[in-house]
Amino acid sequence: MSQFSYKDGVLHAEGASLTAIADQFGTPTYVYSKAALLANFAAYADACAGRDALVCYAMKANSNLAILDLLARQGAGFDIVSGGELLRVLAAGGDPRKVIFSGVGKSVDEMRLALSHDILCFNVESIPELHRLNEVAGSMGKKARISLRVNPNVDPKTHPYIATGLKASKFGVAFDDALATYRTAAQLPHLEVAGIDCHIGSQLLDDAPLLEALDRLIEVIDQLGAEGIELHHLDMGGGIGIDYRDADDAAPVPAGTYVARVFARIDAWRAERHNGKPIKVIFEPGRSIVGDTGVLLTRVEFLKHGEEKNYCIVDAAMNDMARPALYQAWMDMQPVLKGSAAAANFDVVGPICESGDWLARDRALTVEAGDLLVMHTAGAYGMTMASNYNTRGRAAEVIVDGGTVHLVRQREKPEDLFALESVIK
Numbered sequence: 001m002s003q004f005s006y007k008d009g010v011l012h013a014e015g016a017s018l019t020a021i022a023d024q025f026g027t028p029t030y031v032y033s034k035a036a037l038l039a040n041f042a043a044y045a046d047a048c049a050g051r052d053a054l055v056c057y058a059m060k061a062n063s064n065l066a067i068l069d070l071l072a073r074q075g076a077g078f079d080i081v082s083g084g085e086l087l088r089v090l091a092a093g094g095d096p097r098k099v100i101f102s103g104v105g106k107s108v109d110e111m112r113l114a115l116s117h118d119i120l121c122f123n124v125e126s127i128p129e130l131h132r133l134n135e136v137a138g139s140m141g142k143k144a145r146i147s148l149r150v151n152p153n154v155d156p157k158t159h160p161y162i163a164t165g166l167k168a169s170k171f172g173v174a175f176d177d178a179l180a181t182y183r184t185a186a187q188l189p190h191l192e193v194a195g196i197d198c199h200i201g202s203q204l205l206d207d208a209p210l211l212e213a214l215d216r217l218i219e220v221i222d223q224l225g226a227e228g229i230e231l232h233h234l235d236m237g238g239g240i241g242i243d244y245r246d247a248d249d250a251a252p253v254p255a256g257t258y259v260a261r262v263f264a265r266i267d268a269w270r271a272e273r274h275n276g277k278p279i280k281v282i283f284e285p286g287r288s289i290v291g292d293t294g295v296l297l298t299r300v301e302f303l304k305h306g307e308e309k310n311y312c313i314v315d316a317a318m319n320d321m322a323r324p325a326l327y328q329a330w331m332d333m334q335p336v337l338k339g340s341a342a343a344a345n346f347d348v349v350g351p352i353c354e355s356g357d358w359l360a361r362d363r364a365l366t367v368e369a370g371d372l373l374v375m376h377t378a379g380a381y382g383m384t385m386a387s388n389y390n391t392r393g394r395a396a397e398v399i400v401d402g403g404t405v406h407l408v409r410q411r412e413k414p415e416d417l418f419a420l421e422s423v424i425k
């Protein structure tokens with residue numbers, strides 16, 4: 001159930017009016033619903049109840065400390081891709097022993113940091129990374145738990161920029177090289193082979209490709225078992241899509257349904273071919289935890305009527321939300337006040353000096369200068385991909401809890417943006 005709805009003609013986040021939020025905190029502002037966040041996490045957690053399973057939220061989707069804290073308190077682990085993300089987990093009070101570290105380019109310093117906090121597992125993506133991790137762990141007198149990210153070569157049927165499990169992808173170890181890479185790992189003295197993982201892509205509306213990937217991972221586990229290499233966990237990665245409210249899109253599979261299908265397959269395999277031996281299952285959802293929990297609230301600066309197009313120029317831009325510019329992503333825009341006048345068609349654009357700076361194209365909107373608009377389903381890959389292009393401070397972030405609004409990130413001031421710079425003396 002969406003936590004963003006009209007009450008007396010004004011769009012609200014839970015019990016808080018977005019007009020009041022704009023008055024108090026200014027625009028552009030990311031507004032998140034706590035209830036929506038907890039409900040999304042619960043969909044995974046409930047489907048995992050009673051199982052040996054861990055939901056490691058992929059915090060690249062939204063790494064605000066308040067969001068991490070809320071999820072950590074529900075028992076979430078975290079999927080990280082940098083040392084900086086690990087420091088965020090620690091700052092939010094998350095448990096590093098529930099952290100898995102993904103990514104193709106982990107530095108020596110990042111490995112040291114993660115080992116010093118005894119993280120759950122490194123998702124290793126290449127043979128040179130195995131050797132580096134072995135050396136770093138050895139130099140610290142430790143053993144690093146590892147999983148190999150295997151590329152199952154399954155087509156996720158999503159946007160090519162966010163497909164990650166195909167043969168040509170920079171991610172993971174090729175399926176055909178998996179066994180040999182595990183053999184190498186098993187011989188390295190400072191590594192402990194713990195699991196297997198994959199992540200085939202993002203915004204998957206159908207879970208069939210994920211289940212196909214699972215079958216391929218199971219094949220590898222069986223083959224390794226025959227060689228005496230036992231794996232203790234299987235990590236499905238993330239990828240479940242969300243409803244961007246685009247009428248052209250199919251409805252995404254609900255997270256709980258997907259998780260139940262994963263367990264059904266794993267149970268059947270364990271009973272038939274794995275001698276009933278246990279295996280821990282890890283999920284790394286990002287978008288499906290935070291995507292629909294947030295909107296980007298923005299104000300119309302000007303309406304500009306061109307010869308071919310009408311432009312609605314707002315105070316949010318591609319530096320606040322890069323998805324349309326990067327992926328031609330369709331994001332839903334709605335006015336905060338329900339208008340009754342006839343709508344006109346607009347391209348909604350920001351103030352940045354790039355033609356690619358658009359948020360929505362060809363939308364029927366009833367708007368005037370000074371009105372407030374929201375971009376819906378902006379909670380994932382919004383703020384975390386924001387930049388300071390054109391020396392624009394990043395937006396404020398608030399979390400609504402019932403009728404209470406908490407400021408969880410202040411708006412950046414221009415002075416903040418050049419505070420680390422200096423002129424040559």
Ligand SMILES: Cc1ncc(COP(=O)(O)O)c(C=O)c1O
Pocket residue numbers: 058061079102103199201202203237238239240284285286287288
């Ligand atoms: C390794 C890894 N795990 C998890 C995720 C989260 O994916 P999603 O936001 O599609 O759930 C990503 C991002 O695509 C990723 O790269």
Ligand SMILES: N[C@@H](CCCC[NH3+])C(=O)O
Pocket residue numbers: 060162202203323380381
């Ligand atoms: N940032 C992308 C998804 C990439 C996921 C990271 N592996 C998006 O907004 O859709």
